[in-house]
Amino acid sequence: MTVHRVPIATCRGTFVACFSERGLVRLNWPTDKPVPKRTLTTGHGVGLAKVRRWRQLTDQALRRALAGRAPSRLPPLDLSAGTAFQRRVWRLLRRIPLGQTWSYAQVAAALGAPAAARAVGQACGANPIPVLVPCHRVRRSDGSLGGFSGGLAWKRWLLAQEARAGR
DNA sequence: CCCTAGCGGTGCT
DNA sequence: AGCACCGCTAGGG
Numbered sequence: 001m002t003v004h005r006v007p008i009a010t011c012r013g014t015f016v017a018c019f020s021e022r023g024l025v026r027l028n029w030p031t032d033k034p035v036p037k038r039t040l041t042t043g044h045g046v047g048l049a050k051v052r053r054w055r056q057l058t059d060q061a062l063r064r065a066l067a068g069r070a071p072s073r074l075p076p077l078d079l080s081a082g083t084a085f086q087r088r089v090w091r092l093l094r095r096i097p098l099g100q101t102w103s104y105a106q107v108a109a110a111l112g113a114p115a116a117a118r119a120v121g122q123a124c125g126a127n128p129i130p131v132l133v134p135c136h137r138v139r140r141s142d143g144s145l146g147g148f149s150g151g152l153a154w155k156r157w158l159l160a161q162e163a164r165a166g167r
Numbered sequence: 168c169c170c171t172a173g174c175g176g177t178g179c180t
Numbered sequence: 181a182g183c184a185c186c187g188c189t190a191g192g193g
Contacts, residue, residue, distance in 0.1 A: 083176075083177075085175090085176060085177090086176085086177090103188090103189095104187075104188055104189085105188075105189065108175090108188090113175075113176095115173090115174050115175065115189095116174075116175045116176075116188095117174080117175085117188045117189060118173095118174060118175065118176085118186065118187090118188040118189080119174085119175040119176040119177085119186085119188090120175090120176095120187090120188080121186070121187040121188055122175085122176065122177070122185090122186050122187070122188090123176075123177095123187095124187055125186075125187050126177090135187080138187080139187090140187085140188070140189080141188075141189060141190085142189085145187090146187050146188075147186090147187025147188095148187060149187070152187095155187090
């Protein structure tokens with residue numbers, strides 16, 4: 001399966017979006033390492049025009065999300081790599097309204113698996129599309145932040161943006 | 168703040 | 181099948 005890797009420049013650094021033939025399959029955090037060259041391979045399933053369209057949608061959606069506002073439109077998300085449980089968690093995360101946070105236990109309960117809070121945390125950590133699949137809106141039952149694969153500074157910042165924009 | 172027991176999903180062997 | 185991970189939780193110092 002060919003994957004197209006495309007840099008997405010934002011006010012907080014350059015993310016790298018990866019597109020499968022089904023849509024956005026992964027969003028990588030900005031790193032200090034040099035941004036890899038765009039890899040757009042022709043002739044294998046994915047039309048370049050489609051990827052360009054998805055790139056544009058991702059760019060706009062990410063811009064809005066980083067401003068703490070709801071993206072108007074998302075590219076198709078390819079979450080097929082996850083397990084059944086992970087996909088259920090990720091689907092539920094997308095229904096947490098912007099500006100709200102749920103606890104890992106609340107997410108687990110909403111899935112009908114009230115004892116699986118820890119597994120929910122693990123699934124959040126495996127979220128391949130951070131920010132757009134808002135795993136940052138989940139924290140511990142005691143109100144503390146809990147973990148974040150992108151680093152707690154990002155989690156704090158994203159929640160602050162959403163709180164600010166919501167006022 | 169710390170510690171502990173208990174929990175479910177996942178990936179490795 | 182077993183086992184050691186984990187973005188957790190409730191309970192207790």
